[in-house]
Amino acid sequence: MDRHDIALIGFGGVNRALAQIILDRGDELAADLGFALRVVAITDLRLGSLMQADGIDLADVFAMRDGETFAGRPGGTAAPQNDYVIRNSTADIVVEATFTNPIDGEPGISHVRAALESGKSVTTTNKGPVALAGLELNRLAAANGLTFQYEGSVVSGTPILRFASETLQGLRIDAVEGILNGTSNYVLGKMESGMTLDVAVAEAQSLGYAEADPTADIEGSDVQLKVVILANELLGADITTADVTRRGISEVSAADIIDAAAQGKRYKLIGSAFRNAAGTVTAKVEPVALPLTHPLASVTGPTNAVSFDTDLLGTVTVSGPGAGRIETAYALLSDIIAIDAHQRARVEAGR
Amino acid sequence: MDRHDIALIGFGGVNRALAQIILDRGDELAADLGFALRVVAITDLRLGSLMQADGIDLADVFAMRDGETFAGRPGGTAAPQNDYVIRNSTADIVVEATFTNPIDGEPGISHVRAALESGKSVTTTNKGPVALAGLELNRLAAANGLTFQYEGSVVSGTPILRFASETLQGLRIDAVEGILNGTSNYVLGKMESGMTLDVAVAEAQSLGYAEADPTADIEGSDVQLKVVILANELLGADITTADVTRRGISEVSAADIIDAAAQGKRYKLIGSAFRNAAGTVTAKVEPVALPLTHPLASVTGPTNAVSFDTDLLGTVTVSGPGAGRIETAYALLSDIIAIDAHQRARVEAGR
Structure with a gap:
């Protein structure tokens, strides 16, 4: 039985959910996937750092008291020595799940770089490093014979990137458009039933869909990062957030929504990118009044969806959860499965 | 550059579309995929058989006069010697695209068996062999170290089977349900806007969606075959059509549809299979009044869709074309890509 040793950078909801999956169903997964998973390092802003090459007892970590740190444990410190742990742990895969910094991508970019420089493949759910670097x-x-995977950076665990790059092989993707933010989609739905933007946002916050500061969701900058990732990954573009025109749902009024409904249409915040006649890629985020027959018009609430326009197959759409701790942890697991497959292919090719 | 030599069994719309794709964009595909495609055999009920180990001139075949056969060409006969060609052609991949026989799966089953017995991998769009054998x-x-692929047997080129088996790796699929027949879906949509079943069927026929005999579409036996494939392939079942309860859309009246609409619901012909408490699989085809918020409720016209219920990710849905010559030819191409990948993996593993 093969095994991957992993380092968890950041121990918030998503990496905790991944650890819980490994603890609860590691044996079942190993039988299914052909490899075992062992956590050998954890770092976290509040917990500090822990490196144990023989494998960390995850049940013990989950039993830690509030305010307790890794200090005092073998291989543990109270300080979150992210860079040191990434470079020196015995892990072969680094799982980066720190917060998204939409301005300069740090510390995510440095974490990913440190891992790749020290011979470790990386999976991340962090949009910053992927969109910005x-x-x-x-x-x-590629230069280091390693794998960088980031399925969870776009639509949580719903496998958009892998669907496009692997399942749609042999097709040319000409355009991609999607509902890429569950909070704004939920808020638009509520506005359709007569709520004001502010009340709908407050409701989304109380349900845990929206952040305390909902600006990135409402004004479209979260979607902007995701459009950069989709355009660069699926359309071969080389764009940055500055290249993505952005308008948020605050520009849609209750009157707009009523007018749209009267015409059989429904507003959605659409992130899109397409290859234009000049061969470059046009990308934008904007509220669009879609006809109800459009594949994205009926995607409601926190669900996300992405449509791909292809040459031979026309339009194909994938929809699924766009958030959630366990769902996003599955994105990390699916990336680890892809890293394993790439490593095996490399070993075979090198024989 | 590697190359696959292929034999086209049946030269109707779908295999013609595949041949056209190879003729028009074979070089582009070869650059993209890392292998070339060459047609070395064609058999067809009306055209006869043609075997040319150095590759058939497809432009010449497309230029054949109405009523002309392969007789007189080198390697050509007027008779469609399917079994002889499958066994004796120099192809390494057989593309089976003859008609679906829902009763005993023939001649499709014999074609697939002959190919696998003579060392050739197979792709088919023919539901018969897949559902019945x-x-x-x-x-x-597997026993012969070959690959049998049949993506196009369920939802045309929309890659349902490969999405489930490859992109959703690491998840347990507990249930699958889908809109698997575009004709009945189109007819139900027309009945919603007040048409009778008969008029809607006639319209679907005039648009080329429905067969001259629409029974298999309307009474659900087409979907029944597809449910067998989904249940056996994705839920590990071993069922036959007799195990799939079947009710068609002829059981839905205009009054049912109006009543459903009054309750915010919409009728869809749903094929479904789920793992029940006893560990076996329950499968059925029936018209279901879905709430409009259901992911399948808004799948309209000839579009098909399949939802997968999974343990970690909840419900994920893929929608796309459920018919079309070029779209279905893409299913064959995607199968050939999968066969190539399996063959490479086998070669690497055998080194």
Whole structure:
């Protein structure tokens, strides 16, 4: 039985959910996938750092008291020594799940770079490194014979990137458009039934869909990062957030929504990118009044969806959860499965 | 550059579309996929048989006069010697695209068996062999170190089977349900807007969606075959059509549809299979009044869709074309890509 040793950078909801999956059903997964998973390092802003090459007792970590740190445990410190742990742990895969920084991508970019420089493949759910330095980090991974995977950076665990790159092989993707933010989609739905933007946002916050500061969701900058990832990954573009025109749902009024409904249409915040006649890629985020027959018009609430326009197959759409701790942890697991497959292919090719 | 030599069994719309794709964009595909495609055999009820180990001139075949056969060409006969060609052609991949026989799966089953017995991998769009003998043919393929692929047997080129088996790796699929027949879906949509079943069927026929005999579409037996494939392939069942309860859309009246609409619901012909408490699989085809918020409720016209209920990710849905010559030819191409990948993996593993 093969095994991957993993380092968890950040121990918030998503990496905790991944650890819980490994603890609860590691044996079942190993039988299914042909490899075992062992956590050998954890770092976290509040917990500090823990490196144990023989495998960390996850049940023990889950039993930690509030305010307790890793200090005092073998291989443990109270300080979150992210860079040191990434470079020196015995892990072969680093799982980066720290917060998204939409401005400069840090510390995510440095984490990914440190991992790839020290011989470790990386999976991340962090949009920052992928949107702001994806091409550079992919080149670094390739140069070092490693794999950089980030399925969870776009639509949580719903496998959009892998669907496009693997399942749609042989097709040319000409355009991609999607509902890429569950909070704004939920809020638009509520506005359709007569709520004001502010009340709908407050409701989304109380349900845990929206952040305390909902600006990134409502004004479209979260979607903007995701459109950069989709355009660069699926359309071979090399764009940055500055290249993505952005308008948020605050520009849609209750009157707009009523007018649209009267015409059989429904507003959705659409992130899109398409290859234009000049061969470059046009990308934008904007509220669009879609006809009800459009494949994205009926995607409601926190569900996300992405439609791909292809040459031979026309339009194909994938929809599924766009958030959730366990769902996003599955994105990490699916990335680890892909990293394993790539490593095996490399070993076979090198024989 | 690697190359696959292929034999086209049946030269109707779908295999013609595949040949056209190879003729028009073979070079582009070869650059993209890393292998070339060459047609070395064609058999067809009306055209006869043609075997040319150095590759058939497809432009010449497309230029054939109405009523002309392959007789007189080198390697050509007026008779469609399917079994002889499958066994003796120099192809390494057989593309089976003859008609679906829902009763005994013939001649499709014999074609697939002959190919696998003579060392050739197979792709088919023919539901018959997959639904009625899928497990046997998969075992035969595995025993002979070959690959049997049939993406196009369920939802045309929309890659349902590969999405489930590859993109959703690591998840347990507990249930699958889908809109698997575009004709009945189109007819139900027309009945919603007040048409009678008969008029709607006639309109679907005039648009080319429905067959001259629409019984298999309207009474659900087409979907029944597809449910067998989904249940056996994705839920590990071993069922036959007799195990799939079947009710068609002829059981839905205009009054039912109006009543459903008054309750915010919409009728869809749903094929479904789920793992029940006893661990066996329950499968059925029936018209279901879905709430409009259901992911399948808004799938309209000739579009098909399949939802997968999974343990970690909840419900994920893929929608796309459920018919069309080019779209279905893409299913064959995607199968050939999968066969190539399996063959490479086998070669690497055998080194």
